[in-house]
Amino acid sequence: MLVDSKKMFEDAYKGGYAIGAFNVNNMEIIQGIIGGCAEKKSPVIIQVSAGARKYANPIYLRKLIEAAVEEHPEVPICMHLDHGADFDICKQCVDMGFTSVMIDGSHYDFEENIRVTKEVVDYAHSKGVVVEAELGKLEGVEDEVKVASGEGSYTDPDQAVEFVERTGCDSLAISIGTSHGAFKFKGDPKLDFERLDIITKKLSGFPLVLHGASTVIQEFVDKCNQYGGDIPGAKGVPEEMISQAVKSGVCKVNIDTDLRLAMTAEIRKAFHDNPGNFDPRGYLKPARTAIQEMVMHKLDILGNINRI
Ligand code: G3H
Ligand code: 13P
Ligand code: ZN
Numbered sequence: 001m002l003v004d005s006k007k008m009f010e011d012a013y014k015g016g017y018a019i020g021a022f023n024v025n026n027m028e029i030i031q032g033i034i035g036g037c038a039e040k041k042s043p044v045i046i047q048v049s050a051g052a053r054k055y056a057n058p059i060y061l062r063k064l065i066e067a068a069v070e071e072h073p074e075v076p077i078c079m080h081l082d083h084g085a086d087f088d089i090c091k092q093c094v095d096m097g098f099t100s101v102m103i104d105g106s107h108y109d110f111e112e113n114i115r116v117t118k119e120v121v122d123y124a125h126s127k128g129v130v131v132e133a134e135l136g137k138l139e140g141v142e143d144e145v146k147v148a149s150g151e152g153s154y155t156d157p158d159q160a161v162e163f164v165e166r167t168g169c170d171s172l173a174i175s176i177g178t179s180h181g182a183f184k185f186k187g188d189p190k191l192d193f194e195r196l197d198i199i200t201k202k203l204s205g206f207p208l209v210l211h212g213a214s215t216v217i218q219e220f221v222d223k224c225n226q227y228g229g230d231i232p233g234a235k236g237v238p239e240e241m242i243s244q245a246v247k248s249g250v251c252k253v254n255i256d257t258d259l260r261l262a263m264t265a266e267i268r269k270a271f272h273d274n275p276g277n278f279d280p281r282g283y284l285k286p287a288r289t290a291i292q293e294m295v296m297h298k299l300d301i302l303g304n305i306n307r308i
């Protein structure tokens with residue numbers, strides 16, 4: 001069933017688990033995700049980035065997500081825009097049937113972030129669509145904007161309260177030390193859980209979102225490298241930290257990189273094992289299975305099993 005994320009978040013918050021929000025770019029990824037969620041009986045957020053829209057054409061992605069809804073009517077599926085850069089892209093997605101959009105105004109100053117977020121909230125809510133916003137900057141390179149590392153860019157708890165009140169957004173992505181991609185930490189992984197706890201206390205019951213939450217599981221990095229890859233120094237957020245964040249009130253966890261690694265490792269292996277094969281199904285089928293297995297593993301970590 002195609003739904004928004006409101007009830008998902010309420011249930012997750014009450015139940016002390018989190019919803020997985022997985023990025024999609026093609027049919028095999030969507031099939032792997034929905035297959036994993038159907039098996040684990042888990043509601044899910046399927047999210048589409050600007051890059052995915054550019055790669056696949058938004059119409060194809062919407063139709064593929066609709067196919068997943070049709071194939072598994074028992075699974076609550078939220079169709080979500082990831083990192084909407086401005087009002088126009090959010091409006092386009094609302095108008096084409098998305099049930100949730102993210103307006104990412106985190107690169108603006110506080111007042112401009114509030115202004116653009118409120119503009120999106122007003123439009124989306126008038127059409128029954130929910131809105132995720134972001135306050136604080138994720139470190140690293142995001143859409144070609146490089147954010148310097150340091151706590152200066154982390155979410156300020158008092159500002160978070162004011163931001164939610166003034167914008168009316170439905171969920172908030174916060175910055176506590178995660179970043180996008182496969183190279184999240186130079187030294188030991190470290191997140192600001194103290195800050196997260198303060199935000200959770202001040203915004204009691206309000207859905208918080210953790211971006212850049214892939215673990216970069218070493219087994220999959222090694223497998224990529226074993227079959228000809230070259231991904232040195234990759235490091236993500238340890239699974240214990242994800243569990244701790246969920247316990248501390250995070251109810252949406254964004255995962256893309258771990259799916260990319262799982263898929264790439266399997267395709268590399270298939271090329272290595274079957275050099276004579278040139279039928280794409282020969283490598284896309286195991287890649288799809290690898291996505292499904294990774295999603296099921298993530299749902300275990302998020303405590304999101306038997307929830308539908
Ligand atoms: O926000 C980051 C996601 O991993 C999406 O990445 O913009 O390359 O599709 P992308
Ligand atoms: P990862 O790169 O850690 O998977 O994060 C994905 C994300 O936050 C998408 O918005
Ligand atoms: Zn993100």
